Amino acid sequence: MKSFEHVYRVHRLLKSRRYPVAFETLMEELECSRATTKRVLAYMRDVLGAPIETSREPRGYRYTDEAYELPGFWFSGEELQSLLTLQQLLATFQPGLLDDALGPLRKRLDQILESQGLTTGEAARIRLLRAAARPPGDHFATIAAAVLQRHRLKIDYESRATGKLSTREISPQRLVHYRDNWYLDAWCHQSDDLRTFAVDCVRCAEPLEASAQTVETEKLNARLGGSYGIFSGVPTATAVLRFTPERARWVAAEQWHPLQHGEWLPDGQYELSVPYHDDRELILDILRYGPDVEVMGPERLRSAVAERLRAAARRYA
CATH class of the missing domain: 1.10.10.10 (Winged helix-like DNA-binding domain superfamily/Winged helix DNA-binding domain)
Structure with missing residues (x-):
């Protein structure tokens, strides 16, 4: 050693x-x-x-001085390997995203690891598979800087649903990586409310000198993290989903929401209750399970799922 x-x-x-x-x-x-x-x-x-x-x-x-720290760049061998592994994982996770910023650090880590007789290539044995991921766009670095430096942004944002472009002044609060895609939670000064923006839909991002308006973490979590999926809003309903015994063994080990409730039924089925506000993403996830799940309530959600299944069946008639 x-x-x-x-x-x-x-x-x-x-x-x-x-x-x-x-x-x-x-x-x-x-x-x-x-x-x-x-x-x-x-x-x-x-x-x-x-x-x-x-x-x-x-x-x-x-x-004698509790504030003393070692001079220079000090890590244990295990910590150095962990740092390098994280950098390599990030390169796989979002290719090219932070290569320019992390390049010099990665070279320095390589040199220190080699001086300690440690290998640098084993992180390639970890494989990450990404599904339906969208590139974060040209403005990720600007948005990330605004989040960390706490200043406002002026953005041109294209709605994916309508294709319309709008200009907004926002106070970025936090970046969210959800299902292989990046989102920005921000206070929108135009709407005077919290909004979640898909980073890849930002067509222009201009830093402003004004400081960002800060929203307390508790409020962020309550408004943007209380409901199912990426859609914001305080939960207004609870979906009750009943899975077949064959599918239940998988679903019982999954977390759909931090506040979910699961219960095994006497016949081997599994009943999962999930709070939600906007049912669009929830319906898509329910449809993935086809005949292995039944929506027990609320009736509005049950009817919406049934109609989507009927519409899908008609395409194959």
Whole structure:
């Protein structure tokens, strides 16, 4: 194990303990000899300027300055591999999305990993399959910067339902990655309300000097996260879905919504209750299960699903 790793482990241990750490504990953490442990402590104190003090009661080592951090770029080998894996996963997850921004960091991580005798190619053994994903468009970086820097945006937005283009001033709140596509939760100053925008439908994004209006997280979650799917709104109904025993074994292990309720029935069927506000996405998901699911309520949702099934059957008549 390299001294690089030794230093990091000692630093992490001293930072995490409220009381002095015994020398024997440091030896166990480093998995090395008494002499090597003393050399690591001396190197940290004399070269890195670590404020390490020896305590008599209780006996051990501690930092006299709790705010001290190691100079430079310090990670354990496992953390470096995790960072590199995440970057490679992101490249697969959304090809080219942050290549320019992460390129220099990735090269630096490669160099550090190689200096520690660690491999860099094993992340390719993780495979991500994406379904019905849309490219995030040319303005993802501008939108992400506005979210993080908390300033307003002027956007031209094309409605996918109508094809109409509208210009809006918005206060971005958060980016959402949902079903392989990117969405933006924002306060729309034109509508004077919260809205969710598909990032790939933003045709122009211009940063504004004005600060973004902040919406409390609790309100965001209540308005935009309380109902089923990506459509916003406080839940106004609860869908009750009954699945056949064959399909029940799969659905019982799935999470459709954080506030869902599931119940096994005596005949082996599984009944799932899901709160929703807008039924468009919910109907599409119900239709995926065909004859393996029945909508028990509410009646409006049951009728809508039945009509869609009849319309589909007529195409094959």
